[in-house]
Amino acid sequence: MKLEEYLSKFVGLKTLYEEVEQNFLTKGLVHHNRNHILRDLARGIIIGAEEGANMKVVLAGVLLHDIGRLYPESGKDHYSVGGEVAPKYLKHAGFTEEEIEEVVHCIRCHGPRGLEEPRTLEAKVCYDVDVLSCSVGYIGVARVFDYFMREEGMNVKQMVGFPSGRKGLRKNFYTETGRKLGEGGLKKAKKFWGELNQEFAKEEKCIRKIIPDYEGD
Template sequence: MRLEEFITDEGSRRLIERTREYARHFFDREGAHGFSHVERVFNLCMHMGKEEGADLEVLALAALLHDVARPLESAGKVDDHAVEGARIARSYLKSLGYPEERIAAVAHAIEAHRFSRGPEPRTLEAKILSDADKLDAIGAIGVARVFMYSGEHGRDVEASLRHFEEKILRLKDLMYTETARRIAEGRHAFTVAFIERIRREMEGEI
């Protein structure tokens, strides 16, 4: 993805690229919640944000920083990576002299990106980030991530399928924006077809 197609201001692009490198150093390994997930969410946010008319700089910063505390949560060092991620983002952006009202907008989007916990996203940018994070759990990449996570945690195929049914298949109906709802339809259909196919194969269908 060419950033200049979305962000025309050179200073804004430099800030976003600097933030990308800052965010990257929080991730020492790949996995279901590695930096590749952050990059995909960022790309989704840029495309969706342009279509929805969002503030793309705020959205870009929030997308890049939304999971910086995920490794800390995985290690049991923090309870909620969204809350801690917002704190890290505030400190980082403040150190750059970024305007306070825009820091607040970035931090809110990060705090509100988890569908399973509050707060509810209040701004368009927060809604798009939440939607993009959910979209990365649906479709072909969502299937791959579920089984990556299962491999990381010793979860078998049946447990993985229960995760699809208990969480992943619910996501289509939790989107905030029209753009995300449209994207989710196709990804959801792929996921349903995959589950139906793998269950048939598990039953020995030729």
């Protein structure tokens, strides 16, 4: 089923979609932009439909998963802020209290550094969508570099140590469909990070033989 069909099937989803889309367009973030949301919606549809999840909750969760990034002035992580601001959007679109609670859970646990362990099928789908979007394959690697170097001002040396900074004992994937879709790409990405690490260490070693106080970047 196409996105447009889901938007007309569920009451309120189209309103939510339009409001969120407008917000992302207005803020104009470099990486967490409208295309990021669209890619994730498509994967939310692929995984959610295959897993038999409640698609209204999945799609609202995907739409709002990074909404916290539009409120950098709060100074908090985007999972907490997202969970705090999402009910306002959802109420406006006519979601019930129960649906709101489920969507907030999806937001709070959607990433590897999320605040909660995903306990519902819908939150598991949102988590896997996020993994596919930012950790899988060469595209995942490219997007991680793009985001952290352009938006967080990191250099290559800081990036080299980055993937090992995963918090907690999160699984790679929480759904069978997510695993099938992403397993190969995740291996590819891990191999790349490992090889990058080795190459960087080799370069530092070689240069320090000639210039011992070289710090590198």
